[in-house]
Amino acid sequence: MMIASLVALLVMPIVLTGVINRVKALWSGRKGPPILQLAYDLLRLVRKTPVYSTTTGPVFRIAPYVMLATSIGSAMIVPLLGGRPIVSFPFDFVWFAYIWALGRVASMLAALDTGSSFEGMGAAREATFSTLLEPALFLVTGTLCLVSSTHVLYEALNPALTTGASFVIWVSAIVALVIVIQVETARMPVDDPTTHLELTMVHEVMILDHSGPELAALQLSGAIKLFVGASLIAALVNPFSGSIGVIVQIALALGLGVAIATIESLMARLRLRTVPHYIVIALAAGTIALLATAWRSGGAA
Amino acid sequence: MSATLLLSIPILLVGAGLCVGLASNRASAAVAIVSQGVATVLVLASIVPLLAGGSAVELTWSWPQPIESVTFRIDALSAFFLSWSLPMTLIGTIYAIGYLRPSLAAGRRGGPHYALLNMVSLSFVLIYSVHNALVFLLGWEIAAVSAWLLVIWDYRNQKIRFAGFNYLVSTHVGLFVLVAAFMLLHSNTDSMDFVAFGQFLSHKSSARSTIFLLLCVAFGLKSAFFPFHTWLPRAHSAAPAHVSALMSGVIHKAGLFGFIRFTLLMGQPEEWMGWSVLAFGAMSAFFGVLYTSTQRDLKRLLGYSSTENVGIAAMGFGIGYLGWSWNVPALAIAGFAGGLLHILNHAFFKCLLFYAAGAIYRAVHTVDLERLGGLGKKLPATAAMFLIGGLAIAALPPFNGFVSELVIYSGLLSGSAPSSEENVVLVAAAAVLAFVGAVSAVSMVRAFGLTFLGTPRDPSIHVREDGHGGPDAPPPMLGAMGLHLLGVVALGVAPELGLGLTQATLDLIPVGTVANHPEILAPFAPIIWASRILAVVLLAIVVVQWRQRHEARRSVTWGCGYTAPSPRMQYTGSSFSEHLARIFSSFLPALRRERLPVEPFPQQPGHLSTHHADPVERRMYEVLGQAEGFISQASERIPEQPRFAFAAGLVAIVVIGALVVAAVSP
Numbered sequence: 001m002m003i004a005s006l007v008a009l010l011v012m013p014i015v016l017t018g019v020i021n022r023v024k025a026l027w028s029g030r031k032g033p034p035i036l037q038l039a040y041d042l043l044r045l046v047r048k049t050p051v052y053s054t055t056t057g058p059v060f061r062i063a064p065y066v067m068l069a070t071s072i073g074s075a076m077i078v079p080l081l082g083g084r085p086i087v088s089f090p091f092d093f094v095w096f097a098y099i100w101a102l103g104r105v106a107s108m109l110a111a112l113d114t115g116s117s118f119e120g121m122g123a124a125r126e127a128t129f130s131t132l133l134e135p136a137l138f139l140v141t142g143t144l145c146l147v148s149s150t151h152v153l154y155e156a157l158n159p160a161l162t163t164g165a166s167f168v169i170w171v172s173a174i175v176a177l178v179i180v181i182q183v184e185t186a187r188m189p190v191d192d193p194t195t196h197l198e199l200t201m202v203h204e205v206m207i208l209d210h211s212g213p214e215l216a217a218l219q220l221s222g223a224i225k226l227f228v229g230a231s232l233i234a235a236l237v238n239p240f241s242g243s244i245g246v247i248v249q250i251a252l253a254l255g256l257g258v259a260i261a262t263i264e265s266l267m268a269r270l271r272l273r274t275v276p277h278y279i280v281i282a283l284a285a286g287t288i289a290l291l292a293t294a295w296r297s298g299g300a301a
Numbered sequence: 302m303s304a305t306l307l308l309s310i311p312i313l314l315v316g317a318g319l320c321v322g323l324a325s326n327r328a329s330a331a332v333a334i335v336s337q338g339v340a341t342v343l344v345l346a347s348i349v350p351l352l353a354g355g356s357a358v359e360l361t362w363s364w365p366q367p368i369e370s371v372t373f374r375i376d377a378l379s380a381f382f383l384s385w386s387l388p389m390t391l392i393g394t395i396y397a398i399g400y401l402r403p404s405l406a407a408g409r410r411g412g413p414h415y416a417l418l419n420m421v422s423l424s425f426v427l428i429y430s431v432h433n434a435l436v437f438l439l440g441w442e443i444a445a446v447s448a449w450l451l452v453i454w455d456y457r458n459q460k461i462r463f464a465g466f467n468y469l470v471s472t473h474v475g476l477f478v479l480v481a482a483f484m485l486l487h488s489n490t491d492s493m494d495f496v497a498f499g500q501f502l503s504h505k506s507s508a509r510s511t512i513f514l515l516l517c518v519a520f521g522l523k524s525a526f527f528p529f530h531t532w533l534p535r536a537h538s539a540a541p542a543h544v545s546a547l548m549s550g551v552i553h554k555a556g557l558f559g560f561i562r563f564t565l566l567m568g569q570p571e572e573w574m575g576w577s578v579l580a581f582g583a584m585s586a587f588f589g590v591l592y593t594s595t596q597r598d599l600k601r602l603l604g605y606s607s608t609e610n611v612g613i614a615a616m617g618f619g620i621g622y623l624g625w626s627w628n629v630p631a632l633a634i635a636g637f638a639g640g641l642l643h644i645l646n647h648a649f650f651k652c653l654l655f656y657a658a659g660a661i662y663r664a665v666h667t668v669d670l671e672r673l674g675g676l677g678k679k680l681p682a683t684a685a686m687f688l689i690g691g692l693a694i695a696a697l698p699p700f701n702g703f704v705s706e707l708v709i710y711s712g713l714l715s716g717s718a719p720s721s722e723e724n725v726v727l728v729a730a731a732a733v734l735a736f737v738g739a740v741s742a743v744s745m746v747r748a749f750g751l752t753f754l755g756t757p758r759d760p761s762i763h764v765r766e767d768g769h770g771g772p773d774a775p776p777p778m779l780g781a782m783g784l785h786l787l788g789v790v791a792l793g794v795a796p797e798l799g800l801g802l803t804q805a806t807l808d809l810i811p812v813g814t815v816a817n818h819p820e821i822l823a824p825f826a827p828i829i830w831a832s833r834i835l836a837v838v839l840l841a842i843v844v845v846q847w848r849q850r851h852e853a854r855r856s857v858t859w860g861c862g863y864t865a866p867s868p869r870m871q872y873t874g875s876s877f878s879e880h881l882a883r884i885f886s887s888f889l890p891a892l893r894r895e896r897l898p899v900e901p902f903p904q905q906p907g908h909l910s911t912h913h914a915d916p917v918e919r920r921m922y923e924v925l926g927q928a929e930g931f932i933s934q935a936s937e938r939i940p941e942q943p944r945f946a947f948a949a950g951l952v953a954i955v956v957i958g959a960l961v962v963a964a965v966s967p
Contacts, residue, residue, distance in 0.1 A: 049853065050853050050854070051853065051854045051855070051856050052853050052854070052855055053856060053857060053858040053859075054855050054857060054858075055755060055756055055857075057678060057754070058677075058846065058847065059677070059754060061846045062846050065842040065846070069838050069839070069842065073831075073838075087827075089824070089828060090711075090824035090825075090827070090828075091710065091711055091828060092827075092828070094711075094828075095828055095831060097735065098696065098697060098698055098703060099698060099835070101697060101738070101739065102692075102697045104742075105692070105695065105742050105745075109688075109746055109749065109750055109754065112746070112750030112751070112754045113754040113755065114755070114858045114859075115675070115754070115858055115868070115871050116859065116871075117866075117871055117872050119872075120871060120876070120877065121872060121876075123746070123750070123872070124872060124876065124877045124878070124879070124880060125880065127742075127746060127747070127881070128743075128880040128881045128884065130739050130743065131736060131739040131740045131743060131881060132884075133739070134738060134739035135733070135735045135739075136732075137735065138728075138732045138734075139728065139729075142714050142728035142731050145714055145716060146721070146724055146725075146728060149716060151711075151714065151715070208861075209859050290725055290729065291725065293721055293725060294722050
């Protein structure tokens with residue numbers, strides 16, 4: 001299982017990104033790039049010599065690899081294939097949240113290191129959104145832990161759906177988690193990963209100046225983050241275990257990719273000022289889930 | 302053994318006297334360092350057995366009446382606080398030698414300043430070891446007055462005198478409240494001894510509740526909790542860097558010490574006390590961190606961050622109180638261990654950050670974020686230290702701030718409260734803590750990014766060569782920073798060290814002794830290993846990238862097609878925090894002064910400035926102003942005859958006195 005998870009960690013981010021791009025191409029009537037296009041891109045970038053801005057210093061060069069390391073680190077504790085993750089330990093979800101925060105801090109610092117006002121803009125937006133995301137993430141994971149009486153992430157992702165209250169908790173947790181993942185992985189309707197139109201972007205504008213192997217590290221880290229997020233949601237939805245569970249888990253993750261691509265093809269991005277309102281939905285859903293736990297036990301007593 | 306600890310008092314006093322007396326700055330610095338060093342060794346030697354689990358040491362001195370006897374009692378709690386307070390003051394004194402060098406070279410006498418640093422150390426020995434209310438107040442007052450005199454080092458500047466006076470008044474308001482609490486205790490016990498206080502406090506009564514609240518206010522004011530924090534940002538931005546560092550990281554921890562001391566005296570708390578402490582701490586953390594996000598003065602920013610961090614520690618103590626009152630050992634241990642560990646961690650990273658801010662001030666003579674930028678190339682060592690301190694204060698792994706917040710999270714998310722409604726509130730508090738962590742990360746990215754990254758925003762700022770072979774900080778300052786950096790990293794990758802220091806204190810809490818429940822801290826072992834692996838990976842990345850630093854092509858930053866960018870076009874501090882400040886505009890009122898350009902070809906230059914004043918302070922002055930107006934109006938109505946004024950004053954005093962008596966009578 002552990003080796004299978006590692007293989008999945010190696011292959012699935014690339015496939016998932018490929019699926020999303022393929023589906024988006026189909027929606028717009030094109031044939032689209034091969035599924036493994038990201039792998040070819042990464043190989044091409046790794047062979048190149050990076051170009052650094054004269055303004056930048058060590059922070060700019062270190063940050064991409066920190067982001068890659070944190071993405072891989074977070075993937076270790078998420079059940080990528082359902083069931084058990086590669087490693088799990090008490091309060092690993094706190095670790096998960098903070099290691100993502102470390103990656104985010106690295107990306108913001110790298111953006112500020114360029115001295116470009118566009119990248120500063122992206123960093124400021126990322127910073128603002130993150131302050132609302134973190135509480136939402138803790139509301140969801142904390143609630144799920146209360147429901148399952150556990151402190152381990154993968155156990156919390158399989159709540160027992162016995163009562164009406166636990167169903168409410170489950171649904172609102174999924175809603176909150178989907179929004180959190182959309183913001184974290186820079187996807188529609190929060191951010192548009194396809195354009196580089198600087199004034200409107202969040203994540204893409206922060207990596208404008210990176211090149212060569214560092215850009216490869218950033219792209220791979222983004223793809224891993226996307227797969228990790230999709231796996232989190234899939235694990236929460238997936239009711240099966242065993243080998244069926246693995247198949248359903250992968251199908252759900254890829255299905256999420258198709259859904260993301262469809263949303264991105266059919267929807268416009270939200271106006272930046274309304275993005276915080278969108279994140280507040282996640283906070284509200286998390287709060288509903290939390291309050292429902294009191295109702296659940298109140299009903300039982 | 303306890304006599305060796307008390308021997309440090311005369312040594313520090315003699316050192317302080319010599320510092321004042323000696324004419325040479327170099328000699329007085331040497332005397333201060335030697336006397337503090339000897340005192341530190343004496344103190345450490347006598348507290349090591351206590352930290353290892355030895356029993357408390359007690360020593361009673363007879364004294365003339367009305368005091369009769371003064372008891373010194375050094376227990377594990379005293380040992381925990383003493384173990385880092387004195388060494389850190391010594392490090393601060395070493396830093397001061399480097400920091401004050403330009404003023405001393407210009408002819409200022411440094412002796413009194415060093416003497417005051419000695420007095421600060423002395424106040425720690427008194428406050429942390431004495432069990433007598435009068436001597437406790439004496440130590441409290443020595444700390445307050447020394448800190449005030451240290452703050453106004455640059456006393457010729459009117460703003461700095463005002464900040465110092467503001468601090469002096471605020472700290473004495475706190476003292477009055479503390480004296481009131483002690484007087485209530487004295488009137489109920491007829492003693493000034495803490496043991497007698499403890500016997501009275503261990504029984505539930507309305508007087509106990511009043512005393513608890515008074516103590517919370519007094520200690521909260523000392524530690525700069527919201528809304529008693531208004532003096533703090535002013536004092537911290539006015540004081541020399543090492544004084545800000547010592548005040549924020551070490552001296553004001555005496556407030557939290559007092560809180561824990563009286564908790565231990567009181568014994569099992571009531572449930573409402575736990576909820577109030579948790580709410581008070583959460584409020585302090587929430588508002589403190591929001592205020593950090595909009596500051597443009599780096600030292601004010603760090604000052605507000607103290608309010609945030611003591612709030613986090615108090616959240617831990619709140620959980621501990623709840624766990625104790627419910628008899629849930631897991632919760633009690635997690636809460637008190639997290640809170641104590643956070644106090645220690647905060648002392649390490651906050652001093653580091655203030656020292657780095659001092660190095661910036663030494664180099665460019667300003668700490669205004671809107672004017673700085675690109676200092677990372679000029680001050681590489683300071684930049685690296687500030688970055689690590691900033692990551693630690695944002696509670697990011699693998700540094701020490703993460704560990705203490707993790708322990709607090711483990712209490713909040715343990716799900717071990719008796720009812721599910723209570724668990725719901727605790728998880729909501731965890732969400733508040735998550736928000737605090739995220740905003741604190743944003744503030745530190747903003748502070749570090751604007752100061753050290755990019756290019757300088759103000760072309761008039763030049764890095765001053767200091768005559769010691771480069772613009773970066775001189776060796777005493779770098780050494781002091783390095784020692785704190787060592788602590789930040791060591792407590793991050795080997796938290797056993799910090800938890801070991803707190804363990805003997807935790808054993809004093811009957812419900813949650815670690816000895817009885819060794820399994821409670823065991824769950825953290827895997828995360829600690831994960832932190833270590835992360836630390837190794839980060840180090841590897843830094844080393845590899847550092848070795849390849851010359852093998853790259855250079856070009857200009859991509860300007861998105863615009864070819865004439867200027868440093869003024871970089872993102873500024875206020876633009877970075879503008880979006881966040883708008884979301885929380887009800888808590889972060891902004892004063893805007895603007896004249897926007899009109900017409901397509903404006904004739905007049907436009908300007909825009911935003912300023913975030915402290916809302917609590919503004920409101921306080923508004924209320925004071927209104928009250929003053931009200932009193933002056935009312936007094937005009939009183940006929941101009943002294944008899945009436947006297948009678949009115951008498952009536953007011955009687956009413957206030959009656960209210961006080963009614964409030965405290967059981």
